[in-house]
Amino acid sequence: MVRRVVKSLGSIFRDAQRRGHSNADPTAGLKLDLPERDDPRAVIPSKAELQALVAGASGRLRPLVLVGTFCGLRASELRGLRWSDVDFEARVVSINQRADAAHTIGRLKSKSAYRSIPMPPIVLNALREWKLACPKGELDLVFPNAIGRVESYANIVTRDFKPLQKALGVASETGEAKFGLHALRHACASLWIEQGMNPKRIQKLMGHSSITLTFDRYGHLFSDAGADQRAAEEIQRQLLGC
Numbered sequence: 001m002v003r004r005v006v007k008s009l010g011s012i013f014r015d016a017q018r019r020g021h022s023n024a025d026p027t028a029g030l031k032l033d034l035p036e037r038d039d040p041r042a043v044i045p046s047k048a049e050l051q052a053l054v055a056g057a058s059g060r061l062r063p064l065v066l067v068g069t070f071c072g073l074r075a076s077e078l079r080g081l082r083w084s085d086v087d088f089e090a091r092v093v094s095i096n097q098r099a100d101a102a103h104t105i106g107r108l109k110s111k112s113a114y115r116s117i118p119m120p121p122i123v124l125n126a127l128r129e130w131k132l133a134c135p136k137g138e139l140d141l142v143f144p145n146a147i148g149r150v151e152s153y154a155n156i157v158t159r160d161f162k163p164l165q166k167a168l169g170v171a172s173e174t175g176e177a178k179f180g181l182h183a184l185r186h187a188c189a190s191l192w193i194e195q196g197m198n199p200k201r202i203q204k205l206m207g208h209s210s211i212t213l214t215f216d217r218y219g220h221l222f223s224d225a226g227a228d229q230r231a232a233e234e235i236q237r238q239l240l241g242c
Contacts, residue, residue: 002032003032006027006032007027009027010027013026013027042186042189042217042218043179044183044186044187044190045170045178045179045183045187049170049178049179050069052168052169053069053168054066054069056164057164059160060130060133060134060143060160061160061161061164062126062130063123063126063127063129063130063142064078064143064156065161066122066126067081067093067119067123067127067142068181068184068185068187068188069188069191070119070120070122070123070188070191071093071117071118071119071123071188072117072184072185072188072189072205072206073093073095073117073185074098074182074185075153075156075180075181075182075185076098076099076100077095077098077113078142078143078181079098079099079141079143079150079151079153079156080097080098080099080105080141080150081093081095081141081142081143082097082139082141082142083131083134083140083141083142084140085142086119086127088124088127088128091119091124092117092118093116093117093119094117095108095113095114095115095116095117096108096114098113099150101153103149103150103152105139105150108207110207110209112204112207112208113209114207115204115205115207117205127142130142135147135148136148137149143156153181156181157180157181161177161179161180161181162177163177165177165178165179185206186217189221190218190221193221193222199211199214199215199222202214202218
């Protein structure tokens with residue numbers, strides 16, 4: 001983004017020079033000392049942290065944490081999830097819409113985001129219980145606000161998810177909550193990978209547009225140090241006979 005801004009600014013000054021409105025282009029010869037990109041690998045809660053969150057969550061936050069952890073929905077997908085998308089008989093949740101930052105229900109960002117995800121028993125049971133207490137509204141939302149409309153991401157995080165983390169001691173060294181809702185999605189991916197699920201299947205379940213994105217985020221979790229070492233030893237044996 002910095003490079004794009006400087007390039008555009010340079011174009012403006014060069015045009016101003018041609019028109020006689022500027023004597024110089026301050027971007028000419030400018031060297032940008034930009035930091036390296038952030039590590040693309042996801043920050044993932046530990047199993048102990050996930051267990052604490054699941055055990056400590058109550059009310060609407062309990063099914064929300066469970067769906068995020070075991071089904072890997074994006075925050076916008078959680079906020080836009082409808083009861084009609086939850087198939088208790090087939091034990092799957094289908095992702096067909098999202099709620100954006102303006103609280104508007106709309107289409108998903110890509111074709112690959114439309115998908116169906118299996119639900120384990122703990123998610124099914126939590127959703128069945130929550131459906132009885134869930135505020136009703138014409139939008140048929142699973143996680144609405146108190147009057148049945150789209151809940152804001154900020155409300156979920158600041159009023160529910162962060163206080164839960166602080167109460168459970170899931171916090172940074174400064175005492176602040178460590179994770180946003182997206183951390184639950186990352187945790188779900190890590191659990192699927194741990195179970196040996198095929199990367200292409202994980203791409204499908206996560207709704208990623210390409211396998212490249214899946215590997216950029218979670219590639220380090222697919223590694224098998226033991227298998228790598230055995231391969232290195234076998235290469236040595238075949239080459240040197242020892």
